[in-house]
Amino acid sequence: MRSVGVEEELLLVDTHSGVPRAVSTSILAAADRRAGRADGTPPDHPFEAELQREQLEFATDPATEMGQLLEEIRHCRGEAARHAGEVDAVVAALATSPLPAEPSLTAGSRYRWMGEQFGITAQEQLTCGCHVHVSVDSDEEGVAVLDRMRPWLPVLTAISANSPFWQGQDTEYASYRSRVWNRWPSAGPVDVFGSADRYHEQVDAMVKTGVLRDEGMIYFDARLSATYPTVEIRVADVCLDATTPVLLAALARALVDTSARAWQDGTPPPRIGTGLLRLASWRAGRSGLDGPLLHPETMGETPAEDAVHALYRHVRESLTDNGDDDLVREALPRLLHEGNGARVQRRLYDETKDLAQVVRGCAQRTTSS
Numbered sequence: 001m002r003s004v005g006v007e008e009e010l011l012l013v014d015t016h017s018g019v020p021r022a023v024s025t026s027i028l029a030a031a032d033r034r035a036g037r038a039d040g041t042p043p044d045h046p047f048e049a050e051l052q053r054e055q056l057e058f059a060t061d062p063a064t065e066m067g068q069l070l071e072e073i074r075h076c077r078g079e080a081a082r083h084a085g086e087v088d089a090v091v092a093a094l095a096t097s098p099l100p101a102e103p104s105l106t107a108g109s110r111y112r113w114m115g116e117q118f119g120i121t122a123q124e125q126l127t128c129g130c131h132v133h134v135s136v137d138s139d140e141e142g143v144a145v146l147d148r149m150r151p152w153l154p155v156l157t158a159i160s161a162n163s164p165f166w167q168g169q170d171t172e173y174a175s176y177r178s179r180v181w182n183r184w185p186s187a188g189p190v191d192v193f194g195s196a197d198r199y200h201e202q203v204d205a206m207v208k209t210g211v212l213r214d215e216g217m218i219y220f221d222a223r224l225s226a227t228y229p230t231v232e233i234r235v236a237d238v239c240l241d242a243t244t245p246v247l248l249a250a251l252a253r254a255l256v257d258t259s260a261r262a263w264q265d266g267t268p269p270p271r272i273g274t275g276l277l278r279l280a281s282w283r284a285g286r287s288g289l290d291g292p293l294l295h296p297e298t299m300g301e302t303p304a305e306d307a308v309h310a311l312y313r314h315v316r317e318s319l320t321d322n323g324d325d326d327l328v329r330e331a332l333p334r335l336l337h338e339g340n341g342a343r344v345q346r347r348l349y350d351e352t353k354d355l356a357q358v359v360r361g362c363a364q365r366t367t368s369s
Helices: 024-035 066-085 109-118 139-160 176-181 196-208 243-264 274-287 304-322 325-338 341-352 355-368
Strands: 004-014 047-049 055-059 089-092 129-135 222-224 230-237 292-294 301-303
Touching: 004 066, 004 243, 004 355, 024 047, 024 055, 024 066, 047 066, 055 066, 066 089, 066 243, 066 355, 089 355, 129 243, 139 196, 139 222, 139 230, 139 243, 139 274, 139 292, 139 304, 176 230, 176 274, 230 243, 243 304, 243 325, 274 292, 292 304, 301 304, 304 325, 341 355
Parallel strands: none
Antiparallel strands: 004 055, 004 089, 004 129, 047 055, 129 230, 222 230, 292 301
């Protein structure tokens, strides 16, 4: 069974006002102190800095059981909240800040280079995503999977959508993070590669242009990880409830399994152009689960529920093999009925007419779900 790991980026906000606060350095120092070892070895905790000091990232260990993954996500969120509390801040699993924010780049040569290279794109990029890593046996298998999962990825964006507000306004998007993220020159859907050699040739050529600093700035919707033997799926918003990234992980693993089997059976990748995939990605960011999506098989407009059910049917055999079918069959109808994070945020705003209340409510839900 393939292992799965999740990376989550959390927003750091003031306990009272809900406005983002640049306190990641203090939180990481607190985590270092608590996890430090007497023999001087590096501290052992899952937290890392991100582009902006108003956000904090953690990564889970690889897991094969979804229950284990859920437990670790809850633990990491709880620890992040505990460290944030020491500086009068809270963590919120929000993919963008509902309240106006003035992000501040994290110190260091890499982030300084990004600020100089990309200007306002880097300066405004306060977005929090959820990345799912699924193990693969080789780069060749990984690229075959990337080629075959392309049309299904926008459905994961729609499921995870959790960023309706930007700089104090309702954007009328469910995942505005996905639109802001796609300002990066290497972000978004890509063409079919056909082989691992062609994938690496393309990545090398992109880095050699000088536009990108290194391979870590390859921001494809899904890519081969430069660090782990995994396919990394990068299209999702960070999700409000801790159970939703587990649903994404189960679907992502099944999608990798299904794509790998198709490759092994000699089934070619779907003949869908990148232009259509960009439209599908935009549609998913605009609608989330509350409007039409493009059907992954036909690229025609379809109700969101139908696109979600199509994904489920596409991967059901793999879900069953992995022991995840019951989890997904229970989670998907609940999500379609209750809504994703974008719907929850808008519902909170309709009830309170106060974006600070939205942030506080979401911060509470981040660690209680």
